[in-house]
Amino acid sequence: MSTRAQGLNRSGFTLIEVLIATVIGVLVLTASTSLAMSTMQSLAGTQLRDGIDRNARFLGISLIRDLQETGVDLESKPTFGSLAVYGDTVTILKVPYDPTQAQPYPISTANSPTGNCGGQCVEIQSVGAPVLTAGNVALFQCLTDRRLIRITSVVAVAGGYAVSFSNLTTLLHHPGLKPTISNPTATFVQRLGTVSYWRNGTQLMRGTTVNSSGVPQGEIAATGVQAFTPTLVFTDGTEAATADSILYSQIAAIRIRMTLQADRTNPRINGGVLLTRPKEWYIVPRNLVYERNRIP
Numbered sequence: 001m002s003t004r005a006q007g008l009n010r011s012g013f014t015l016i017e018v019l020i021a022t023v024i025g026v027l028v029l030t031a032s033t034s035l036a037m038s039t040m041q042s043l044a045g046t047q048l049r050d051g052i053d054r055n056a057r058f059l060g061i062s063l064i065r066d067l068q069e070t071g072v073d074l075e076s077k078p079t080f081g082s083l084a085v086y087g088d089t090v091t092i093l094k095v096p097y098d099p100t101q102a103q104p105y106p107i108s109t110a111n112s113p114t115g116n117c118g119g120q121c122v123e124i125q126s127v128g129a130p131v132l133t134a135g136n137v138a139l140f141q142c143l144t145d146r147r148l149i150r151i152t153s154v155v156a157v158a159g160g161y162a163v164s165f166s167n168l169t170t171l172l173h174h175p176g177l178k179p180t181i182s183n184p185t186a187t188f189v190q191r192l193g194t195v196s197y198w199r200n201g202t203q204l205m206r207g208t209t210v211n212s213s214g215v216p217q218g219e220i221a222a223t224g225v226q227a228f229t230p231t232l233v234f235t236d237g238t239e240a241a242t243a244d245s246i247l248y249s250q251i252a253a254i255r256i257r258m259t260l261q262a263d264r265t266n267p268r269i270n271g272g273v274l275l276t277r278p279k280e281w282y283i284v285p286r287n288l289v290y291e292r293n294r295i296p
Contacts, residue, residue, distance in 0.1 A: 048262040048275050052224075055260055056279045059222050062206065063256060063281060066195045069094050070285035073101060074139075074192070076292070080146040081248025083285065084173045085230045085241065089198040089216070090254070091172045094287075096193035104190040105130055107181065110159025114181040121164045122178060123157060124189050130154060130161055135209060137171065137194050138163075142187040145179035148172060149189075150210055163189060168214045172196070176214070197221070199228040202261070226276060227259040233282075249292065253284040 013021075071082035073095035082093040096102050105124040107115030115123045122140070124130060132138065132154050140147045149165035156162075168176040172194060181187050196207045196216035204225040207218020231239045233253040243251060262275040269275060 048264070048266065048269060049277070051263055052260045052275070052277045055222055055224060056258075056277075059204065059258070059260075059279075060281055062221060063197070064283055066092055066197075066206075067254060067283045067285050069193075069195075069287070071287040071291050072097070074291070076249045076251065076288065077144065077146065078246045078249045080174060081243060081251055082291075083232070083251055083254065083288065084243065084248075085232050085254070086173045087198075087241075088228045088230070089173075089196060090230045090256075091216070092195040093172070094193045096191065102131065102191040102193075104188040105132070107184055107187045107189070108160030109184050111157065114184055115187070116181070117157070117162045118164070120152075120167050120177070121162055122189065123160045123162050125160045129156075130163075132161075132163060132189070132191055136191050137210060138165075139190045139192050140165075140178050141190075142179040142181050143183055146175070147179050148174045148176055148192075149178065150212070150214060152212075166212055166214070171214045172210065172216070197228075197230075199225055202226060204228060204258075222260075224261040224263060225258055226261050227257070229257045231255045231257075251288060253282060253288075256281045256283070 067083075070092045071094060074082045074093055076082050084091045105126050108123040108125045109115055111117065111123060117123050132151055134152050134154070136151045138149050138151055140149050148171040150168060150171060151163060151165050153164045154161055155164075165178075166176075170176050179187075194208060194210070194216075196205075196218065198205050198207075198216060202223060202225055203220050204222040205216075205218050206221035207216040209217045211217050231241055231254070232243055232251050233239050233255055234247060234250045235252045236250070239255065258279045259276050260279055265272055265274050
C-alpha cells in the first residue's frame with residue numbers, strides 16, 4: 001500500500017470536534033467553579049451566623065441565670081426594687097447564700113441611742129466578727145426606709161462593730177447614705193449580692209462589685225454587642241426604660257434586646273459589610289412573683 005493511502009486511513013479529530021469539546025469543557029469547568037464558590041460562600045455565611053448564635057446562647061444562659069436570682073429574700077417595695085434599669089445598665093439585687101443567708105445585723109445602742117458613730121458610720125451588734133468587708137454593698141434599713149451603702153471598713157468597738165461606708169447619695173440607682181434612725185429596734189444592716197450588666201463600646205460587661213464612686217466594676221461577658229436595650233415590663237403589661245420611684249413593686253419581667261455582630265467580615269458575605277443579627281429575651285424572674293404574692 002502506498003504512503004498516500006496510509007495517510008488517508010489515519011483517524012483523528014476535526015477542527016469542529018475540537019471546538020465543541022473545548023466549549024463543553026469550559027462550560028463544565030465554569031459550572032464546577034461556580035458551584036464551589038457558592039458552596040464556600042454558603043459555608044462562610046453559616047460559620048458567621050453560627051458564631052453569632054453561639055454568642056447569643058451564652059449570653060442568654062448568663063442573663064437568665066442571674067435574673068432568676070433577682071430578689072432572693074428581698075421583696076421589692078414601691079420606692080426600692082431588686083431589679084433596676086437605667087440607660088443601658090441592668091442591676092440585680094439579692095440576699096446572698098454562701099452557704100447560709102447573709103445575716104441582718106441589728107444596730108448597737110451601747111455607745112449611742114441610735115447606733116451612730118459618725119456621718120458615714122453605724123454600730124451594729126454581732127456575735128463574733130460580722131460577715132461584712134470593705135467593698136461590700138449592703139442594705140441599710142429602718143422600718144420601711146431602705147438605702148444602699150458601700151462599706152469601707154468594719155472595726156470592733158465596745159458593744160459591737162463600727163461599720164463605715166462611702167459618702168454616696170445614690171448607689172446602683174437607689175438612695176444611698178443612711179436613713180434617719182427613728183426606731184433603733186427596727187433598724188439593721190445586711191450584705192447584698194449585686195449583679196450589673198452594661199455595654200462598653202461593643203463589649204457587654206458583667207460586674208458583681210462597685211468602686212469607691214459607686215460605679216459597677218466587672219469583666220467582659222461578651223464581645224460584638226452593637227446595641228443593648230433593656231426595658232422593664234410591669235404587671236399591667238406596659239413597658240418602660242426605667243421604673244418610676246413608685247413602680248418598683250409592679251415590675252413583672254424584663255425584656256432585653258441586643259444587636260450582635262459577627263467576629264469578622266467576609267468580602268463574599270453581605271457585600272463585605274459586617275454581619276449583624278437582632279436577638280431578644282423575655283425573662284420573668286420567679287422571685288419577683290414569689291415575693292409579691294407571698295402572704296406576710
